[in-house]
Amino acid sequence: MAKIYKGRYTAQIEGEFVVFIIGMRINRLWAIHKWLPVFNSMGPMIKELYQNPDTGFLGTEFLVNWRGVTLLQYWRSYDELETYARGGLHLEAWKRFNKSIGSDGSVGIYHETYKAQTGSHESIYANMPKFGLAKVSDHVPASGRRATSRRRMGGENEPAVEVPENPRNKE
Incomplete structure (x- = not known):
């Protein structure tokens, strides 16, 4: 505990940092074959980030609701966040999502990015x-x-x- x-x-x-909110929403509860792979892709990505501190990733919190999960993340910079998003396990998960779900409406994904700095x-x-x-x-x-x-x-x-x-x- x-x-x-x-x-x-x-x-x-001190200095600039980034707050990144990312998550998924289950839109069709019975479409387990659609949303479970999305959900299951999150753990390996977080493990990859914690194992590679040079990515700029500082840490995350998991927030669960009945239709999905949200990750509240902190990064040293926007550039480091964007670099990670365009490579590694995230890029592979993004490709799989676009291929298997695309715009069929079964699973929603979202993110919000905020730059912050000292005094803000x-x-x-x-x-x-x-x-x-x-x-x-x-x-x-x-x-x-x-x-x-x-x-x-x-x-x-x-x-x-x-x-x-x-x-x-x-x-």
């Missing part, structure tokens, strides 16, 4: 294990300059509610 960090934390990362993002994790951006960057207490969303974005304001102190968490 993942360690819970009691209190409030945020992610701290913020996060909060209260009583959570390391998750998302905090799992792939520095996981730091959300206090002082990091106590509010606006402060984490570089602005000034006072907390709207009293901010509890973080208990000591043993790493």
Whole structure:
């Protein structure tokens, strides 16, 4: 079970990075022969990425819903993400998808890509294990300059509610 960090934390990362959301949606539940290969292609791609840190891949979270799965990924740069997408296991899976499913409507796929940089993002994790951006960057207490969303974005304001102190968490 993942360690819970009691209190409030945020992610701290310097420079540009990319948030990439990719997933699949099962549109025809009984078309298992269509959507299962798409689903099964995700694991080997993630394994390939974790085994090759030079790709620029920082990490991922799997989010499951009743019609599919979404992967929330973090990358060092857009160029590294695009390079990976045009090669390796991803390229082979993309070709298979286009050949076996194409536009028949049985399975949907999607992705969204966001470039972020210092001062253009913020996060909060209260009583959570390391998750998302905090799992792939520095996981730091959300206090002082990091106590509010606006402060984490570089602005000034006072907390709207009293901010509890973080208990000591043993790493």
